[in-house]
Amino acid sequence: MSKPKVAFFDFACCEGCQLQVANIGESLLDILDIIQVVEFREVMSEKWDGEFDVSFVEGSITDEHAVERIKKIRERSKILVALGSCATIGGVNGMKNCFPLEEVGKYVYGESYKFFPTLQTKAVHQVVPVDYFINGCPVYQPEFITVLKCILQGIPYYVPEYPVCVECKLNENVCMYDRGLTCMGPVTKAGCNSWCINNGNICYGCRGLTINPNTEGFKEVLKKYNIPEDFLMKKIEMYNKCRELDKQ
């Protein structure tokens, strides 16, 4: 059996998730034993003009060019994977959607903004169908490997629907709220093995809200800790602004 042909593409993003893949360390050798990377701008100059068995797409879709390009990538790919927060949930780029497009354009390009037409930020699945999601800003390497193995076995990968607290508690971390810090763990999807909290940081909510978050209940909790609701909404919007496009 020939190795599946795998490509990596980027749209509006920092390319940090691809860097996580390139930086995966020793397991990269084992990975390269089972896949053939045919296009990956960050690590190689070769291009591929045929079909892709698997395409990993980092970044969100923010203008007409990107829409056209992602549609073409989709057509050429048997399996399309959204890689990282920008691709899976819109990520920090989604903050653009808090403002009128004209205002955003002017802020970045001044009066020449008309030469740079732009669109509301969208996650990849809001433009073309996506087969697998790897959340995170950046992606968590062990989860990337797990998803890759699922793809190669032809089985689905389910992003955990429960919050980060589940994994965090099992890691016996001292709760950030006990330390007097506001952590997004209670309303953020798990799957990262509470990576940030294990290393002494709070959860920023980069993986997106849980499927069925009790936002009202969380507001009550914040009140008890004297944390303003507005502060929470801003924290949620930082990564989740594109979520409202899902509801339409």
Next chain:
Amino acid sequence: MKIEQYRILEKSLINEFIDKLTSISKVSAPVYKGFNNYAFHEIKSADEVSLKYIPTIIPPKKYFLPIKETLLDFKKGNEFKVEPTVEYDNIVLFGVHTCDISGIKCLNMVLSDKPKDTGYLVRKKHITIIGLECNDYCDEYASCAFVGAHIPTTGYDLMFTELTDCFIIHIHSSKGMDIIEKTGIFKPADSNNIEELKALRNNKLRIFNNEIPTERRYLPDLFDRSFNASVWKELEQKCLSCGNCTAVCPTCYCFDIKEDVDLSLQSGERYRLWFSCQLDPFAKVAGGIDFRRERSARQRHRFYRKFRYHIDRYGMVFCTGCGRCSRTCMAKINLKEVLTSLIRESEAKIWRKWL
């Protein structure tokens, strides 16, 4: 109280005892993690141990029922090979409170019932429990007197109780006796020590008072009449479904089974992971149907699992009164308060039945 089952350890020698223990076995004990949080960790010396501690983040259950446990290894090839595995380790748990010991007794009951959990039963034989009696409440969340877990009864190898000048140790198994002999720093107890222990236990009856305004024997009645109580609906608003309450519970034993392959895609393992009835995917079945979708139904289920269902099946209350679920709850759902409001709401119905 048979005097020959008791030994005495000078208070000043407790650190020496722990150090000796670490030289003869792998030892795990409560360690301070900051911000009033403690955890059972493997220790190398007595300095790391906190003798005075409130219940650890996760109970010592984690040694009996590991968070992640490999059940079998498999290998593809010309012939498909499957090898069941049991993971175990010889370890001494030092400083286990009576609430956590009663949690392990609950697990023993369930996991030795059919179908027997071989992994658990093998592992259990390799773990030695050295208890440490609480002479006072750890904090206001505990409800150990309600469930009767505040006094040592069984389920340990050695039990340390702090008296005025010394520790008195109850030897409860041959594994415990081995430790007494190998460390060799204990003295026989005399009748004064035994008298002091008796006095301490009597005094504890004054310190520890039933924390819930009902008695254990009324629990079945109370819960049989509370299935539609408004208390559960209130929890719907409060609960965030973070699963913290079940993750820290000494008597929760639900797990999920998963498989993982290595990168060659030729061999792998089947393992189990702790799982929780409070989480969204727990009750989801084929077709995406969730038979316990509401948070209120999940919380109610948790309480019935602690205070109702196991009374019928095992004649035991599956709450140890350790207070972890209340201490850890983001939304401040307090077990004592929930039971109290349940009693207030359903009391009338119970009285009516008796008339």
